[in-house]
Amino acid sequence: MKSPRRYLACQATNGVPAGPTSRWVSITSAGVALSVLISVLTMSPASAATLSEQRAALRQISYAAAQNYVDARPFMTQLARSNALTVKSAIASGTASLKPVGDALTAATTQSAMDVVAVQMKAEALRASTVRKTAEQLTVLKGLRATQQTVANTALDDLAAARITPTAYGATKDRTSAFTTQLAADTAAQLGVIGKPLPAVDLKSSAWLAAMQNAAGTIPSAPGWIGFPGGCALPSASSAFTPVLPTTGPGVATSAKLIANSKSRIGADASLAAIHAQMLRSASSEAATHLQLSDLRTAYVPRVARLGYGWLSGGDQASRNALASEAKQILAAGPAGMNTLTSSHLLLAAATATDWAKSTGMEETVLVRWLGPQTCLQADKENFVDAPTNIAAIHNSANFIAAAVFLKKSPARAAALARESLVSIQPALHLITADGGTQEGPGYWTYQSRAIAVLYSSLPNVYSAVPVAMPSLAKVSAYAMNSTDPTDHPTPFADAEPAELSPLMPAWDAHVRNNSGVAAWVAKKFKQKPDAYLMWWASTPGSLPAKKSELYPQTGLAVLQLPGSTATLKGGVNAANHAHLDLGVISFFRRGVQWSVDPGGLDNAPSGYYSEPTRWTYWKTSTSSHSTLMMQGVNQPTTAVGQVTEPSASTASADLRQALPGTSAATRSISHGAASMVIHDVVSADKPMDLVWQWVTDATVTVGSNRAVLNRDGQTLVLAFTGAPAGSVLTAVPAPEKGPDGRALTIVKLSMPQVQNLNLSATAS
Structure with a gap:
């Protein structure tokens, strides 16, 4: 051991010597807390550590800090995209800020300069230890999320099989919901300190794990969050975001008024009456056709619109029964995976059918198995839901409609998911409404058209005033009419298909703006291929405008x-x-x-x-x-x-x-x-x-x-x-x-x- 006259303490200990005359830095290396003395006790100059000894000790701190950044990297591969990018950014910025402090340490030739470096190194060491610990704890939280999802799904299975009572299921639902809020609060706390010279925050949600797994006791909800069993918590939203569907008549995509108006047009127009009769025959044929699940998944989306027309505009009870039973079949089978667009298309169609048929009984299944995983995409800020792509348009439209249909008994959840959906969809909407087209090509312009049109047409039915500004579809209509060749086929680019553009978005736009030119273009498409939405959303057509450059x-x-x-x-x-x-x-x-x-x-x-x-x-x-x-x-x-x-x-x-x-x-x-x-x-x-x-x-x-x-x-x-x-x-x-x-x-x-x-x-x- 060094002589007291040349004493430099560097011990692996959790304690920090008392007294105002010591400067200590706590760093973490390989999970061991090191309390490092970086300046000597206040003694006479003759008894103080030399600058070389202080420099050597501070270099050890710098090495340990750098190692913390190295140790944090493997955790990135286990995290969701947004959190992984946060950790990556913290590592990059921390490594960059550590270097000039190291350079200053090398250059320090006076005690005052060394004291300044010591303070800076303390901050860098703390920053590095927090990055490493936070990266690890974010992966722990991801594992706890998976555990919660398993508990929630198991409880749903047990309820369906009558292995537990509805009361027991409700208690588990409450616990798993509250647990998701604790996870959200923990995640926010971790992200609040990472990259900063602040101490890492310990996890609080772990304390409630046993209560959730053992189905015992209660778990408190973290304030500011709304829990989703089988999923993730979302920030709470004001009641202005709560979507409320009409108690009588449909509210998704159409309304009693729109249907009554279409019947009036049919009664006054013989050619329209003939198309109406043709659509009713199509609905009757659909209702009489029973499909296996694999075939139903493939045919389901357009099938819902045909059956819906038969029931809502024709009063065909067989169509109504098929709507209700097939929606339950699709929903009970569960999604193929919430990262796939097929699942969101199915969820949107099933929610539509459930609203039109006024059927019940699938609320818990949708909450836990469908919306639960979707809320995690929202919580993780995945590109699937917040990027300017057709994918985000489809996911968010489906989430919003499902929230309105299946979360009627959970208005706080409905409001939270509706808000997230309407906010997250904005980049996708602005992409397609900026000039009416999309960089993704005409194939994906059409691919998202049903989802966007159903969302827009449902908003007036659930809100007296839409709480988020929704961009106009006017330029979308102009693009459909003027970007196409004389046969109405679009210029194909990107992953395009040789197909005409869908008339659904222009149809709703023509209805809202009462634009006779767009209505004429939509009417032409309707004659070529009748569609329930085009019948319900019809507006008075004028002359078809010539195509413009x-x-x-x-x-x-x-x-x-x-x-x-x-x-x-x-x-x-x-x-x-x-x-x-x-x-x-x-x-x-x-x-x-x-x-x-x-x-x-x-x-x-x-x-x-x-x-x-x-x-x-x-x-x-x-x-x-x-x-x-x-x-x-x-x-x-x-x-x-x-x-x-x-x-x-x-x-x-x-x-x-x-x-x-x-x-x-x-x-x-x-x-x-x-x-x-x-x-x-x-x-x-x-x-x-x-x-x-x-x-x-x-x-x-x-x-x-x-x-x-x-x-x-x-x-x-x-x-x-x-x-x-x-x-x-x-x-x-x-x-x-x-x-x-x-x-x-x-x-x-x-x-x-x-x-x-x-x-x-x-x-x-």
Whole structure:
């Protein structure tokens, strides 16, 4: 042991010496509390520790702090996304803040400088120990959540099998609900100190674990939280968020008034009466068809709308019985997994059917098995519920409607879940209402349409005043009408399918705004394919407006319209959900033919299709499968953005500099005229690069010296090139995969080696 004249205490002990003359720092390394003396007792200068000894002790503290950050990392893989990112951020910021203190320690040459460093090191050591302990405790809380879910689900099973009484089940429900609030309060406390030079907070919920598992006693609820057995607690919400459905008549998607109005229209319009009769026959046929669960899951969503029309507009008791019994069958089977959109589609449809049939008996099942897991997605701030995607639109719409239908006896829970749903859905709604389209492509525009339309159409029935501002669907309607070709098919991009856009959102928008132009477009769709919602939401149609050229800057699409002809130019964001690497893509419809074909997405989502970086190894998502300008054999960067402008109703332009790295200028422009469409590419690069001009088509192609002739369905299109650099080669090669409709594809390629300056025009006529 050192002499008292050179004493530096560094002990593994939980105690801190008393007295104001000592400076101690508590740090945690490998779970052992180290109380480290970082300055000597107040003694004469001759008896004090040297600067070197103090520096050595403080370095040990720094090493232990750094090790705490290392030890915290493995916990991230066990946590939900949001909490894992919080821990990751705390580790990164803590490691960064520790370094300058270490540098100051090395540079300290005076006692006063060493004293300053000692105080700073104390804070950094405390910060590091808290990060490590909090990361571990967050994983403990996740395990406690799983235990609570097991207890709640077991109690539900026992109640269904009559192994416990309703009173016993109710007591377990209360305990598990309260336990979720304790978990939420603990989680909030952990997140409140992580990354800060504050002591870690011990868990409180563990004290109630035995009471929950042993079904004994009561567990207090943490203030400010609303518990969900089988799930997670949500912040309490004001009663203004409590959704209250009508006691008589339906309230989801339609109302007694809407149904009565549709009956009046039917009585006054013979053609409408004929469609009404056809829809009743369809409902009767559905009601007479009994499906096994696997088949029912697949057919259930559109089936609910048909049966609902038969019951609500036709009074068919068989349809009503099928609505009630099938909803119970779907709900009793439980979700396939709450991270799947299929489950939320089913929950939304089953909640709708339950409201329309006025059936009961599934409230506890939905609370524990369906909404419980969904509340955990909300509590964990998962992308499934709060990101600007179609996924969040569907999940939150389903949660809101289910809260209104199944939580009538739990108004506090209904309000909490309704608030979370309406707030969490806002990014998704703003994405699709910013310009009416979505960066995810027209396929996902339609995929979320039923959920959003049902949500919007239900809000007036459950609230006298909606407590959250909901963006207008007016631009969504305009997109549906004006972004499409003369056959009303949208320009396909991203993981798109060759299908028309759903009329559901425009139908509700036309009804709310009483817009006769949109109503005319919806009426056209209704005649093509009758639908219960379109019948109930009908508004007086006017003249169908001609398609207009439009720019959709958020979506990244310019659409140029002429009678019988549509040309589009796509820019946008390659990093968008479901996007392909397709900046600069051209679409051209004329003479009844879509001459450039988007490859669409891959069916059945093969392994890695939605994951980085494997997604970009598939041909259909890569740049080489699209009608654009590309660097030979090189995908566009996944982070590339291409701004699109539309100077006039006949011209559009896209900035492709980010899509073509190494270029100082890269612009693709199109001019859409009655005789032809002209594509003009201007590129300047710092050094020569191999470029390829591509056009993907399902037409038959014949190639000449500077032109390609396309033939399809008795029509012809000629692609003629001017300004092609010396050494360019024009070819037509079979694509490695087929188009979205199964037709063989051909790629027209103009290969241009070692280009530094390009001024190329391609005329399609």
